[in-house]
Structure formats: structure tokens, C-alpha cells
Amino acid sequence: MASKQVSLQISGMTCAACATRIEKGLNKVNGVESANVNLALEKATIHFDSDKTDVEAFEKKISDLGYGTVKSAADFQIGGMTCAACATRIEKGLNKLPGVTKANVNLAMESAHVEYTPSEVTVEDMIQRVQKLGYQATPKSESKQEDHRAKAIRKQKVKLIISAALSLPLLWAMIAHFQWTSSMWIPGFLLNPWVQLVLAAPVQFWIGKEFYTGAYKALRNKSANMDVLIALGTSAAYFYSVYKTFEWQFMGGHHGTAELYFETSSVLITLVILGKLFEMLAKGRTSEAIKTLMGLQAKTALVIRDGQEVSLPVEQVIVGDLIVVKPGEKVPVDGVVVEGTSSVDESMITGESIPVEKNPGEGVIGATINKNGSLKIKATKVGKETALAQIIKVVEEAQGSKAPIQRVADRISGVFVPIVVAIAVVTFLVWYFFVAPGNFAEALEKLIAVLVIACPCALGLATPTSIMAGSGRAAEAGILFKGGEHLESTHKINAIILDKTGTVTKGKPELTDVITDALNEDEFLRLVAAAEKKSEHPLAEAIVNGAVSKGINIPETEQFEAIPGHGIRAIVDGRELLVGTRKLLASRNIAYAEAISNMEDLETGGKTAMLVAIDGAYAGLVAVADTIKETSKAAVSRLKQLGIEVVMITGDNQRTANAIAKEVGIEHVLAEVLPEGKAEEVKKLQAQGKKVAMVGDGINDAPALATADIGMAIGTGTDVAMEAADVTLMRGDLNSIPDAIYMSRKTMSNIRQNFFWALAYNSLGIPIAALGFLAPWLAGAAMAFSSVSVVLNSLRLQRVKL
Secondary structure, eight states: OOOEEEEEEEOOOOSSHHHHHHHHHHHHHHTTEEEEEEETTTTEEEETTTTTOOOOHHHHHHHHOOOEEOOOOEEEEEEOOSSSSHHHHHHHHHHHHHTTTEEEOOOOOOEEEEEEOTTTTHHHHHHHHHHHTTEEEEEGGGGOOOOHHHHHHHHHHHHHHHHHHHHHHHHHHHHHTSGGGGOOOOGGGGOHHHHHHHHHHHHHIIIIHHHHHHHHHHHTTTTTHHHHHHHHHHHHHHHHHHHHHHHHHSSSOTSOOOOOOOOHHHHHHOOOOOOHHHHHHHHHTTTTTHHHHHHOSSSEEEEEEEEEEEEEEEEGOOTTTEEEEEEOBBBOOOEEEOOOOOEOOOOHHOOOSSSSOTTTTTOTTTOOOOOOOOEEEEEOGGGSHHHHHHHHHHHHHHSSSSTTTTTHHHHHHHHHHHHHHHHHHHHHHHHIIIISTOHHHHHHHHHHHHHTTTTHHHHHHHHHHHHHHHHHHHHTTTEEEOOOOOHGGGOOEEEEEEIIIIIIEEEEEEEEEESSSSSHHHHHHHHHHHHHTOOOOHHHHHHHHHHHTTTTOOOSSSSEEETTTTTEEEEETEEEEEOOOHHHHHHTTTOOOOGGGHHHHHHTTTOOEEEEEEEEEEEEEEEEEEEHHHHHHHHHHHHTTTTTTEEESSSOHHHHHHHHHHHHHHEEEOOOOOHHHHHHHHHHHHHOOOOEEEEEOTTHHHHHHHSEEEEEEEEEGGOOOOOGGEEOOSOOTTHHHHHHHHHHHHHHHHHHHHHHHHHHHHHHHHHHTTTSSOOOHHHHOOOOOOHHHHHHHHHGGGGGGO
């Protein structure tokens, strides 16, 4: 089975019922494993078996259901074509790419226009295909390629202006009927029913066409949505008014005034269009995090081609290219330094404000900023393989995924519209036969108010807008939730297991103590560092780095011998040094009794002590420790304040583990646990009824991360193990853990608020409208405001302080 994933942009959805219908339809397609439709993003994400189905089948299904898919388009300048055969060859090559719907190559203009599905194929893929065919493709200015959402917003604004211009005179004429406005001047012709009909018709059938179209598609597929309610309500008001106009003209009533509701239908449509516009603008703001991340990407790269420095769009950089990065410029792609020395600001990835020194052989991450020196790098990852592109992908998938709580809204919206229509009909009958017997106009007004106030738009937006805003804000703080379900589940966590090495501690040993009476401390450390210089052991590296940081000049070693499990032997400046364990000195009959007390104290403090003998006599000792991160203690304290039980797990001995745990304030310690045993410890806590999060480096802790209710991989830069965990903490700071839990809790609280307001509008609005206390145009305004208020409430998550 060839499992694949594709995302399609969908047009024509108006409410949660639309999203639910498309989702059900796609899930019925043979070969589809799962389909998720996000109303706020107007996007469908489909997991499928590519041996059984393809994207064309999904597009056809969406079309059959009455909706459309939005294609992206790219234009290229093509170089190297000489005849029609060249154009045909490029055209065929592009059309064979998966995800390309249509490619046209124009020989005379030396250009290509390609329509494609972004989740399946990228601009870089097209450029590389053209290059493989022996030609050059240069993307034309992206400013010419219009965002479909921006286009929809502009179209909505035009419709609103026209609709308002035609509806205001009708509203003016209606207001003039009230006693308190009897002195208001109104042009006489506006009271003419035929004039009102002419003003209302374009609003009803041109501006309101989308509601009729949507209602028809819904009913054709044996379901109902917001469009059905709007179409029913406005049509009832409009066609009743048309009937009254003809009655006024042909049945002798033209000497008086007709009882018309043209302003009701027109103002309702105008208010719905206004609400939709506000909703579009607000929804656009929920994806600010993605736009911010994309804005970090470099636009061009200075590439060495044929010995010349050439400025190229970053999309044209290929693996293996040599790139010059000057001071102050962004690193365009992930790569390795081959020449030059500089410091690079990696704060956008790691959160560390101090620039990192970069020398030949060291890696650099795309979108980080080169500070003071010129670098020449070799591209290792380009396009969608770069660290930043992977981060953007994780955030996009999280924003497009569906949290389990969304199923509640889906179930409600599935039955909501038919129930509302039934309530509206009952309201009409009660008013017509009992409350105001025979008064058709008044009964109709109550029916319209009920239909309009009950539109379930807000219900469909309650969850996805919160998930988008919450996951986006978390991403800005370096916390990547892999899906809406993980963002939801994290708030339930009440126990956390922290891996010690690299999580609570820095994961890199450092020299902490030097104790000697035989020599001057610097001279002693000079000899020991020289002896350890040729060792590959991490503890030896810590000693050498410690000496270098003190400015000590380390001499060359004359002889070197590693003694496995014991230590090392070396000759430095003609002197024999032994550095290692008690067993090493004991095997050479060297007395070290005076060091025992110091060694035990150091080991109790979580340090690794090494004895040193020079020329057959004990000379002192050095201690190395994997030091605790500066933020670990504060982070553990925050987790406790959130009511979470904190457990530390490690393969180290009990004495060292207890020392580290005590320093950061952790009471529960699991020591001497092998990697394969960590998952068992997770299960033991789960057996106690706890919701457990495991925090590790995402690689050797993979079994435990997978077993836990929520797995959190903590790491930095390109080493982040995104596949190993449900949540990736980009920054090596343990404070990201309480931040992630806090963000999850805030998001879930926000979703519950949205549900409350969405249901409150309907639950309170329907009886108020049915009892006759709500005019149809007020019902329309309230309905529009409900959607906007839900989206604006979700946007508050973008201001959460972490």
C-alpha cells in the first residue's frame, strides 16, 4: 500500500454543515484512509492509498457535492528553447509531474504557465524538472500571483458596497413608517412598491445568488446548511412583498401603501455579506504565524556558478551549490561552512539570543542571520527539506487538523438546520392561527427571524479558529504541536517524566573542579589536558575545553594509551601521567587514600571524579559534570504550580541522579533505567490512572515517547526529532514544557468559550425570535456578529504571554 497525503483548498463552504458534508463524501471514496475538512482554513487534508485513488477523484467528488477546489498558478520565464519541439517537450514534462493540473508553454513569449496543487508539487520541483530536460526556468514575480483569499475579500467588499447602496433607500423608506420618525423627510418615489422591487431584486438574485446556489447544492445532496436558512428567510420576505406589490397594483390597493418586506430581505443579505467580510478578515489573521515564518525565508542567494557569483531566487538553489553569505545577510538554505569564520544569530530557531560561532565543517540553518564575517557554505538541504520549511509544514498540518472536540460541533451542525426549519414552521403556524389569527405578514416576520438567528456559522468556526490561533502562537514560542488532537490532549497531562541527560541537564559535560597539592593548579591542568587531548571520550573533551577556556596553552603528547574501562596513560613533557578510576591507580600500586573523601563528596554532588598520578605518585583529581540548564529549576517549579507530578528518569547511578534531582527540586527519581525500560516506567504511571507526558531528546527515548499520552521531543535546530514526538520543543529551555501545557489549557478554555457563545446565540435567539421580540434585520445583525465574535475571541490567543 502506497500511503500518501494531500491538501486541497476548497471554495464555496459557508458553515460547519458544508465542511461535514465534504468530509463524509471524501471518506466514502474508495482508497481514502481519512479525510479532514477545516472550515476556517477552507482546506481538506486527505490520507489515501495512491494505488487505489488519486487527487482527480477527490476533486471530482468535491465538485459533485457542489463545491470547488482552488488551484495555485505559477509563471516561468523559460530559457534555451529553439523550436516548437522544445516547447512541447517541456510542456509534457511538466504535465507528468504529480499535482500539476495543466501546463502551457509559449514558445514566442518564452514562458510557461502552470496550474498545480501546492501540497503535491512545488515551484522548485517544476524548476528542477525543466533543468533535467536541458532548459532553464525562472519564476516570474510572485506579486503577479494573487492569493485566492485576497481576491475573495476584494470581491466581497464590492458586493457589500453595491448591496448597501441598494438596501439603504429601502431601510430609509421602512423607518419613515414609524411614529417617532413621522417628521423625517422621505422622497415619495421610495414608497412606490415597484421602485422598492427594482432596488431589492439585484440584492436578492445577484448579491444573494451565492445563498441560492449553496442551498440548491445542499438540498441536492440531501442535507441542509446556512445557505438554506438564508435563502428560505430572504425568499419568504421577498416573494411575499412581490405578491403584495401586484396586489397593490392590480387589486385596487394602489391608492394606499402596501405592506412590504423588501427592506427585510435586502438588509438581511447585506448584513450577512458584511458578517462574512469581517469573518474573512479575522480568519486571515489566525494564520499570521505561518505568514511570519514564511517571511523569515531568504528571497535570493548569491551562488557560485561557473566561477561567477550569481544572485538567484532561493527556489533555484540546488543541493551541492556553493553559496556566499555576506555579513548581515540571511543564510538562504541549510548547509555546511566550507570557508570563512563568523557568528550566526540562530534565535529564530533556538531562541538563544547569543550568536553562535561558525567555523569550516559546522552546519548552518536557513533563515538564520550571518553577523560579522563572510561565509562560503555548501547547500545540503533546499526547498521543502530545510529546517524552516519543515517547521512551517508542522505548523500548517497542526492548523489544518481536527481536534476531537470538533466532533461535537460536527454532530450538532449535522442536525441543526432541519430542526431550525421545523421550529420556524411551528412558529409561523402558532402566530398565524393563535397569536395573531389570519395575520400572514406578522407570522412570516417571526418565521424569517427564527430562520436567520439560528444560522450555525459560529458553531463551525468555534474549534478550528482557536486551534489555528493557539498552535500559531505556540509556534512563535518554539513549541510545535503536530496536530489539533495533541494541542487538545496536552491540557489533560498531570504527570511528566523528564529524561535527565540533555533535558534537565545540558547534555554536554563540563570541567567543574580541579584539586591538587602537588603542583600549581594551572600547570596541573596543563599536563592533564595534554594527556586527555588524544582521547575521544566526552569526559576528556570536557577537560580539554575547560583548560582552553582558562587560556592554558596545551602541549603535544609524546605517548598516549587508552586503557578501556579504567582511563588513560600518557607521556607529557617527559612525565608519565595516569588519569582515571580508583582501579587504574590501584593496579599500579599507587596510594590515593587522601583523595577518597574529596571523591565521595564530588560524586554525591552528581559529578564524575578522575584521579591523576604523575610519575608514579598521586597528584590530584579533576571532576567533570553534565551541568544543569539554568532554567531547569524554575521550569520544574512552574510544572508543580500547574499541579503536575514531575519524575526524572536516567540511566545514571542513583547517587548522581538524586543529586541532580535535588538541585532542581524533583522528588521522584527513577535511576539506572535502560532505554528500553523507560517505556515500561511510562506504562506504570499510566496504570495509576495518570495522563503522562514523556520529555526526551526524541531519538533514544523514542519507545517512551511513543508510549506516553503526549511525547515531547526537546532539542534545537536541525536535530529536532519531529517524527518521534507529538510536540516538538524547538528551544532547549525546559520552560517550553509548562508553556506548552499552559497554551493547551488556554486554547481549550477558548474553544469552550466559543462553544458557549455560539450555542448561546442560538439557544437564546431562537425563542426570543419565536416570541416576536426580534425583528428580522436585528436577527441578521446578531447572527453576523456571532461569527465575528467567535473569531475575534480566538484571536485573543495570539496575545497570550509565554
